[in-house]
Every structure is written in C-alpha cells, then in structure tokens.
Amino acid sequence: MPDTIRLETPLTDEIVKNLKAGDKVSFYGTLYTARDTAHKRLVEAMDRKDPLPFDLEGQVIYYVGPSPAKPGKVIGSAGPTTSYRMDPYAERLMEQGAKGMIGKGKRSQEVVEAMKKYKCVYFAAVGGAAALIAESIKAVEIIAYEDLGPEAIRKLEVENFQAIVINDVNGNDLYEMGKEQYRVAT
Amino acid sequence: MRTLSAENITGAVKKLVMEANTDLGADVVKAFEKGLKEEVSTAGKAVFESLLANQKIAREEQVPMCQDTGYAVFFAELGQDCHITDGLLQDAIDEGVRQGYKEGYLRKSICDPFTRENTKDNTPSIVLVDMVEGDRLKITAAPKGGGSENMSRLTMLTPAAGKQGIIDFVVKRCEEAGPNPCPPVIVGVGIGGSAEKCMTIAKKALLRPIGEKNPDPELADLEAEIIEKVNNLGIGPQGMGGRVFAMAVHIEKYPCHIASLPVAVNICCHASRHKEVVL
Structure with a gap:
C-alpha cells in the first residue's frame, strides 16, 4: 500500500494523470458538494447556457448531502452517497473542466470512458463513516440551490480529507482489481 | 382494555429515532471487531478501523453515524387489548419523527417522487403494524438509508x-x-x-x-x-x-x-x- 498522496485542489491534468487506482489520497482545499437534484439543475443551466454557480475548472465534486450542523459545528455528518445516480450527468461536468468526483460505488462504462477522455479521476471515501469524515471539513458555505436543503451546493474547505482512487484516467478500476484478488473460486 | 395516549407514543418515537441514529447496537460493534480480525485485505481492515472510530464519535458527540438518517421505518406490534386515545397511531409516530429529526439534527430525506420536493420533516414514516395478544404496544424504529x-x-x-x-x-x-x-x-x-x-x-x-x-x-x-x-x-x-x-x-x-x-x-x-x- 503506497503512502498517502497529498492533493491540493483545484487539480490539474498533470496531477490526475499520475494517480492510479488504489492510491490513497488526502485532500486539502476546496471541494464542492452536489448530488442528484443539484446535478440535474447544473446540467439544465448548461443547456440554457446560463452561468453556473461556480467555475468547474479543475474542481472536485463531492457527492454528499450532509445532515444539519449541531450548534458549534460547521457541518453535520457528511459521508459519500452512492455515485451511479450521478452517472447521467457526470460527463457534462467533465466537459466544463471537473477533474475529480468523490462518492462510493460503481460507475457506468460511459462515465469511465469520459474520465479517460477528459482526464478526470473517481475517488471513494468510506461510505457511512460520516461522523469521522466530518472532522476533516473545516468550513462550509451554501453557494446555490438552498431550497434543496441537504442537496444544496456547498463549498467545503477540507484538511486531510481521505479517499482512495477507484477509477484512474487509464481505465483501471479498484473495485474490479480488488474482487479479482480476493475472489475464491468455487 | 388498556389505554395509551398518542402523546406517549410521540415522545417515545422521538427518543427512538434520535438514539437509533447515534448509538449503534453492541451486536454491530462486535461484528466490526470480528470483521477487523477476519478480514485479510489491508484496505478492508482500514474500513473496519474507520467504522469503529466513526461509531465511537457518533455516540460520544451525539451526532448521526451516517449523514443518511434514513426513511423512518417502524415495526409496531399492537396488543389488541390496547386502545390508543387522542389520535391515530400513524399521526403519533409521524409527530415523533418530526420532533426527533429536528431536535436530533438528523437529515430530512423524504421527497415527492416526481417533483423531488422535500417534505422537510422526514415524514411520512412507514409503519408496519402486526396485531398481537396483550395490551402493550411495541415499536421498533429501523431507519433505512x-x-x-x-x-x-x-x-x-x-x-x-x-x-x-x-x-x-x-x-x-x-x-x-x-x-x-x-x-x-x-x-x-x-x-x-x-x-x-x-x-x-x-x-x-x-x-x-x-x-x-x-x-x-x-x-x-x-x-x-x-x-x-x-x-x-x-x-x-x-x-x-x-x-x-x-x-x-x-x-x-x-x-x-x-x-x-x-x-x-x-x-x-x-x-x-x-x-x-x-x-
């Protein structure tokens, strides 16, 4: 297992090209949250040629709908949600320059192909470790779609936000590699 | 015939949903410890370590273990000699969900299937009732992500x-x-x-x-x-x-x-x- 790679956002092609499926990474800087309905709205805004609520160039999107913050905290629990629901929208965000996605679970073949084409990496954080993950989130600001409640787009400032590379830009897939390694033939 | 007030049910449900989301059962914690011992992959072991740390933070800080605090599902066993007064069982449970999800800082995750508009209080809940012998009401809260x-x-x-x-x-x-x-x-x-x-x-x-x-x-x-x-x-x-x-x-x-x-x-x-x- 290699040492943890420190990633400062926004990311560049140079950085993402060197990441390999299975690499442990730790994010520092800004992540933007978006899940189901926020993705739908972003893509609808692109279709209308409306300005987007933030510039996607080099950015990393975190698929999360946090629980409400208790008094004295910046955010509630905030683990990743299942990513395949964002598959129909993912390529459109990559076209606009998104360089990373953080979630959990498998992606479609179309998304994996788009990641190769646009140089974008898919990371997983530990699903359900939401109270632990929240400790790496230092500041939160809602920047769009506040009416969506937990689904609003939030700008997060993170320190030592840990994740693992699932799909790299060469089409490797940690889920397939892991299964291959540990499968017991019957 | 024993009577049970809807208000009592609401209070109990409020407490249940908050506890269920912050305090993971001892059987699950034990299963994590067993998993950590039995898992052979390094990445897998690291997951169990994260989950053990996570449930501890949730319990100590009284925050939900997962941001998805679920659809509020309840299994109710209602003794047929128990009469609920001052309201309907479904309403009493929904009110408990409303209060518990607010006071417990739990996420509201329920929406209209077409408009996707959030109901904003995590209701309605799903209540599955079995009529049983006796004059008691047993409620099991099982929030599901x-x-x-x-x-x-x-x-x-x-x-x-x-x-x-x-x-x-x-x-x-x-x-x-x-x-x-x-x-x-x-x-x-x-x-x-x-x-x-x-x-x-x-x-x-x-x-x-x-x-x-x-x-x-x-x-x-x-x-x-x-x-x-x-x-x-x-x-x-x-x-x-x-x-x-x-x-x-x-x-x-x-x-x-x-x-x-x-x-x-x-x-x-x-x-x-x-x-x-x-x-």
Missing part, C-alpha cells in the same frame, strides 16, 4: 427453481450490488408469502441481532451456505476487495401460494440501526 435500500430486489421464482434458485438469486443480487450498499452489510432474505409479505419479512430479518441464526436448522444452514458464497465473491468492505462483504445473512420464510416461490433481498448497510420500546 437510501443507498442500501436501492439494492433491494424481489423475484417470483417458479416452485421448480427450488433451493438452488433461491441461492443463485441472492448471490447474484449481492454481486451486482457490489460496493453500492456500503459493505460490510447484512443481507436480509425473505422466502415465500405474497410479493409484499416477502419483502416485509426480508426487511424484518434485518432486525435480528447480527449473526444470530434462524432457529429453523434448515434455514440456518441456508444462511451459512449463502454467506460463504457471497463472501467468496471477493467484494470485501466498501467493495475494495476482501473477504467480508456480508457480516450476516438473515433469512425468514412464510408459506406461499402453490404457484409461487417469491424471494426478496433487502440489504442493510453497516449502519444497521434499530431501537425498540414497549409502551
């Missing part, structure tokens, strides 16, 4: 498919679900009944303490056979490869129609939350 619930499947096999058909369906469903339902999971399996009864008993099977076998030896053997098969798939914790995809497989059965062999899979993520109260 969307990620694992999305992996549920029901199939209506032909009787000819038999036991092998059941095993093949459950194993295939687990393989297709892979990392999506947040493994290490508990696999709930319903066999028999009508379509809706089959899924209900699959979900109810998740309430059993982790690893407690079905008292029917034939079903206990089937549970052992299926868990070995699904863990041999190599999916592992969080799907990153390993030997512990499922911490348990729990099966329940019910008589079915002579034409049918219904099988339901209802997977629960590692945040296997349930708390009960008797009123």
